[in-house]
Amino acid sequence: MSVVIIGGNDRMHRLYKDTCAEYGCRAKVFTQPQSTMAQKIGNADLMIVFTNTVSHKMTKRALGQAKRCNAKVERCHSSSLTALHAILSEHCLRCKSRSCCKNRLSS
Numbered sequence: 001m002s003v004v005i006i007g008g009n010d011r012m013h014r015l016y017k018d019t020c021a022e023y024g025c026r027a028k029v030f031t032q033p034q035s036t037m038a039q040k041i042g043n044a045d046l047m048i049v050f051t052n053t054v055s056h057k058m059t060k061r062a063l064g065q066a067k068r069c070n071a072k073v074e075r076c077h078s079s080s081l082t083a084l085h086a087i088l089s090e091h092c093l094r095c096k097s098r099s100c101c102k103n104r105l106s107s
Contacts, residue, residue, distance in 0.1 A: 001092065004044040004071070005029045006062045007054030008079040019084050023092045033058045043069040046091050050079035 003025045005016050010031045020027035028044070030037055031053075038061055041047075047066045049059055066073050072091065076083045 001025045001045045002043070003027045003088070004041050004047045004062070005050070005084075006047065006058060007031065007050035007052070009053065012079070012081070015081060016084060019081060020088065023088045025088065025092065030058070030062075037061060038065045041065045041069075044071045047071045047073045048084070048087055049073065049075045050077075050083075051075050052077050053079050 001024065003020050005020075005027060008016060008029065008031050013029050013031055016029045017027045025046075028040065028042075030040075033055065034040070037058070041062065044066070047062060049062060051059070063073060074087050074091065076087060
């Protein structure tokens with residue numbers, strides 16, 4: 001499953017990618033606006049938009065690309081790792097068949 005994260009904190013870029021890898025997902029993280037962001041997003045399965053830390057212009061570009069590639073869009077006001085864990089446990093294909101996410105969140 002491929003995940004695109006729009007927004008978030010610059011210093012947590014690596015943590016976002018590592019967390020997605022724990023769930024068996026490939027992640028692309030865009031914390032700052034880029035002119036070629038729409039081309040770099042590609043065909044994502046899930047797009048997570050951290051609305052507290054992203055500009056309206058960047059959100060509009062990302063949602064336009066999500067509509068083109070039929071990606072699920074999840075908006076979250078918080079850009080914390082706990083919020084990312086909750087979103088991934090809800091959408092992760094591997095975790096829908098197992099209870100690995102419940103164990104990870106409870107510890």
